[in-house]
Amino acid sequence: MAVALASPPLFPPSQLKLSLSSRRRCCRCSTTVSKSDSISSPHTISTTYRPAVILPGLGNNTNDYQKLALILSDYGVPSVVAKVSRIDWLRNAAGLLDSNYWRGTLRPRPVLDWYLERVEEAVNEAKELAQGSTLSLIGHSAGGWLARVYLQEFGLSDVSLLLTLGTPHLAPPKGVSGVIDQTRGLLDYVEKHCAKAVYTPDLRYVCIAGRYIQGARLLGSSNDDNSAVMVEIDQPVGEMTAIDTSTPASATLRARLVGQGYKQVCGQADVWGDGVVPEMSAHLEGALNVSLDGVYHSPVGSDDETRPWYGSPAVKDKAENHHK
Template identity: 70%
Template sequence: MALGLPPLNFKPHCSSTSTFSSSSTNYRPAVILPGLGNNTGDHKKLEFTLQEYGVPTVVAKVSRIDWLRNAAGLVDPNYWKGTLQPRPVLDWYLKRVDDAVQEAEELAQGGKLSVIGHSAGGWLARVYMEEFGLSHISLLLTLGTPHLPPPKGLPGVIDQTRGLLYYVQQHCKKAVYTPELKYVCIAGRYLQGARFVNDSKVAVESMATIDDDQQVSDVAVVKNKTDSTPVSTTFQARFVGQGYKQP
């Protein structure tokens, strides 16, 4: 399962709520999906910011203790084989997503919705769209979501999702950017791990690749250009382990 990341804080750049209430612009409702270990309250600031801009917002109702339900996967042999599937282990989360989507659909009054997935909530949104349909969704925005599974055959690399991301890659629709549906991915910082008992240096670099035969109407790529400079390995990097990077 993807690591739970701290909720992202967005500061509204607006003078007052009344500025937007007087506007004739109608924004499509947004549904926020919490990441692993996060709860509904962690995303209150984001919800408030969107509402300040006039975007009706619904956050899926998830508590921290709810995530203990995932322990049911431990009794599934596929967990230990690394071939775990989202259902039925994550049915409880998909139900919370569906409840939030239905609430947002009432606000949309027949219009489209935006889905915002934080961390694991991003790829779980893709599972939801595959299982429940996506005709009512026009935007999937993911924040710090690992969309690709870890590479196989590398020593020290462990699939924390126990096969879930491999399932998403094989069975869920690829990213698109069309008038009907847009995928927008926002990534943040990452920590590249290192061997725990080795004095190796960690090279910090950025790399993004696009390898998809699916037609894409428009793509925007933003790259943070930095010099690849070896730095001393920290205990935190060793604790994380021999990590990998995901675009």
């Protein structure tokens, strides 16, 4: 079954096929798409690509996204990366002085005004490249939900596509033992006050999740006796080995540690994710939701080949190789 991704696209048609390994899943129709299928548009596809603004994730800096910008440039998509340094993220410590931080009801503003201002600067720069056309926002990790805050606070008249990469969109569940909301209420605010995801001709939300490793409970076994844990080996992504984890001993220590990270985000440890963000948290109701096998969360720690992240050349190369 082909999944429709209406025009005009952020990436060219070959990139939109999003073939990374043997499986893809569209969460709007609960369908797993085989690698021989393609994500194509039922409409006429524009050959003019809108400029893109790239929003860095938590702890990342502008330089981490230069390869992604180059890939977009190769396809004729001009891009601007919001100017953010790693030290800039220390500004978030200002939230400690807000009583809402300690109550778990923190709001994005004014704590994150510095980031939103950097996005506004990048958007204004991209508008000069747009020559009257609309823009795309590409938000990686926290940059995805911060893009939603930006759209809510600064308006969305110039934006026609929000593409999120490994973004934890959903607030952690409340009342789950051992789960602490590390955003101190920020994602609660986004969920309650920012516009819901849409997929319309005027504005499209596309949320991409990675399935790099399945987490495991710290103690005991998974609920799913047929689950699998990805084992890192020296092979290209798509050729990684999945082993049966029907017994507790087969869950690797790494899977258990990753699972504890997943639990802090979604309340569950034994789920799939990109090594940082669970798949279920990276999707939004109302958006076009896509899952890519073998994709790691961050450009930091990615080697592009055996551990590609969302913006790695390997992702582009596999999309091309599968559909030549």
